Amino acid sequence: MQTEKQVIIDGLTFVPYLTREEIATQVKRVGKEIAKDYEGKAPIFLCVLTGAFVFASDLIRSTGINDAKITFIRYKSYEGTSSTGSVKQIIGLTDDIKGRDVIIIEDIVDTGLTACRMIEDLKKQNPASVKFATLLFKPESSQTGFVPDYIAFKIPPKFIIGYGLDLDGKARNIPDIYVIKED
Ligand code: IMP
Ligand code: MG
Numbered sequence: 001m002q003t004e005k006q007v008i009i010d011g012l013t014f015v016p017y018l019t020r021e022e023i024a025t026q027v028k029r030v031g032k033e034i035a036k037d038y039e040g041k042a043p044i045f046l047c048v049l050t051g052a053f054v055f056a057s058d059l060i061r062s063t064g065i066n067d068a069k070i071t072f073i074r075y076k077s078y079e080g081t082s083s084t085g086s087v088k089q090i091i092g093l094t095d096d097i098k099g100r101d102v103i104i105i106e107d108i109v110d111t112g113l114t115a116c117r118m119i120e121d122l123k124k125q126n127p128a129s130v131k132f133a134t135l136l137f138k139p140e141s142s143q144t145g146f147v148p149d150y151i152a153f154k155i156p157p158k159f160i161i162g163y164g165l166d167l168d169g170k171a172r173n174i175p176d177i178y179v180i181k182e183d
Contacts, residue, residue, distance in 0.1 A: 014178035031062025042067035051107030054164035112144035
């Protein structure tokens with residue numbers, strides 16, 4: 001399938017980076033890994049809004065775990081194209097996770113601050129286990145040493161949009177992933 005050569009949002013130019021086919025292949029791989037690791041279990045998937053909703057929708061269906069539950073939580077740390085360094089919880093968890101196997105689903109791990117803060121918050125509720133699945137991981141941006149348990153793609157520390165990822169709320173509905181163009 002032909003992807004658009006470039007997209008311009010808020011005056012910034014983005015070029016194609018990962019196609020929907022490449023994304024689908026890696027999402028299915030991660031889904032199979034999770035299915036194998038959680039055989040006989042009924043995990044709770046915890047989708048981190050807003051960015052992870054597209055990935056979560058494909059990932060949970062690719063696991064084929066019919067006993068799983070899905071729930072949502074919302075954190076915010078980014079403004080424009082960089083992290084503000086402070087992580088805010090905007091929508092809290094409504095389900096009881098005590099004694100449950102939780103799999104957090106995130107769109108991207110950049111500094112790792114959101115991930116660490118979330119895991120710390122969740123562990124206070126005594127889940128049986130907490131694992132972390134991310135679509136994208138920028139290892140070179142880490143400020144925490146955090147490494148996700150399931151990773152679809154490791155990428156360099158560049159700003160990405162599409163497939164759920166946004167620039168100030170825009171571009172989440174683009175089916176492919178684009179990277180910011182550097183001059
Ligand atoms: P962290 O706390 O720095 O790891 O950042 C996590 C959050 O920042 C992610 O859940 C995203 O919402 C946002 N973010 C980080 N990098 C990007 C990017 O390249 N594009 C869009 N959002 C990003
Ligand atoms: Mg996010």
